[in-house]
Amino acid sequence: MTLAIIVLACLATTPWALGWIGDGGTPPYRDAELDAYFLPPAWGGHDAAEQGRLEAEAALHLLGTDNLGRDLFTRCLLGGTISLGVGFAAALISVILGTLYGAIAGAVGGRVDAVMMRIVDVLYGLPYILLVVLLAVGADAVIDQWAGGELSSGKRTALNVLTLLIAIGGVSWLTMARVIRGQVMSLKAQPFMEATRAIGAPIHRQFFRHLLPNLVGPIVVYATLTVPQAVLQESFLSFLGIGIQAPLPSWGNLAAAGLSELNTVNPRWWLLLFPSLLLGVTLLALNFVGEGLREALDPRSGRSK
């Protein structure tokens, strides 16, 4: 069981780790001759013309190339870096926000708790995609107005990614807040919390020495379960064209680009298949890691190896 989790974890992090390497190498770019630059995967059958071009280039395109002759393998790795990076960062935002909010609501209790949780309920009720779209589009408009197109493209992209991060993180902290609040409330009822009060321990000591260490388990578990969720949301938004913008790849917009190349005359199937496959496998692996962690950290379940 443990072994399976580790293997899957490696599988999940490999494209990520490689992605950092792929990040440095600029994808080969040459003058466009319309769509003459498509190449199927290296191990697929090549016709004579394709074979000739391949030899002239002296390159091996493991997963083929796209409409600009860029290597899909490199693009996928780079896309993975961005997708996973956004995923992790958004999960981090949601964990910090959710933990703080939930812990405060649970620890204070009473009316404050009621008001805070009703706010969460209301936010839960809003369709989150709409919220994210609004946030992303709204932020875009604000940035445009504020900077007035004076920004370099690099800065523009960075801001774009940042907005996306905040939008996803700001929407996915709700579950975290609820879970943490529940945990805090059940911990507060434990006799050892009362014992620390009987000792006369100050509030901050109660919180950091007793409450927080007992929260680490659920925080870690929900954080790992939030990562795949955030990755999926990022890809989904990029697929819709609201997320990561075109020159920068992400699994979402790679898949979107692949979908547009899918036609009956000359289907470039590899452009859609590989990004989607990578995304699917990664999500699955991350979810398994989350499940495994939950089992490993649950004090009630015996530690079986």
Added chain:
Amino acid sequence: MTDANGTTTQNTESPTDGPILTVDKLCVRFSGRQSVFGPRQADFHAVRDVSFQLKHGETLGLVGESGCGKTTTGRAILRLIEPTSGSVCFEGKDTSAHTGAQRRALRRSMQIVFQDPAGALNPRMRIGDIVTEPMIVHRIGDSKKDQRQRAASLLERCGVSADAMKRRPHEFSGGQRQRIVIARALTLSPTLLVCDEPTSALDVSVQSQILNLLKDLQRDMGLSMLFISHDMAVIRHMCDRIAVMHGGSIVEIGPRDRVIESPQEDYTRRLLDAVPSVA
């Protein structure tokens, strides 16, 4: 408050030789929930006009059926729950008038032993940290080493070997954990110990060990004890005086033998009859 008071021999240190604890007309009321729909639920009086005194070195047993307010009384005395009305005087001072510093001092002289030893120890902390924590909070002991030595000797006094310091609560049995809880309560050398059903979560053979440990400690350290239990046999073994609680108030209070042998109240008689081991 002073350290001189902490080093007790027998109950000779008290200047007036008055009671260590005076509880006067203590009330605890839990207000009923106000629901958006439906009528407001009635307030619940957990403790109603409870008054008693506890002398130095004495053990008062608080006995009654479950839900009669025994535990709530104990907690209100320790101010883990704020009493609705009434007063608790500890060593001649009203505890409700205490400022922050006084309250911290109060925490040093009053400690509690909980019913459920499994939940009373933080599962993420090592025994050594658990037992030294009160000393860290109250800045007792010169150094970390000093504190740990003190903790070790207290643990051994309570029948837990000192190498338990490095282990975590879940590695111990219920009886051992209760010993650790007692050791923690004693690190601050309190003068009053509230024992909230300290043995009801333990099996019978361990119960008597814990009870005897508490008795020994009381004798050696000159503790006064408020002993809360529903078990008449345990109460008879431990206490000098017995207070019988029913429905939030004390129905009968008196010396142990008188209460057990010639109960005045009908409820006490029924309570005694309900326990086969005493009859």
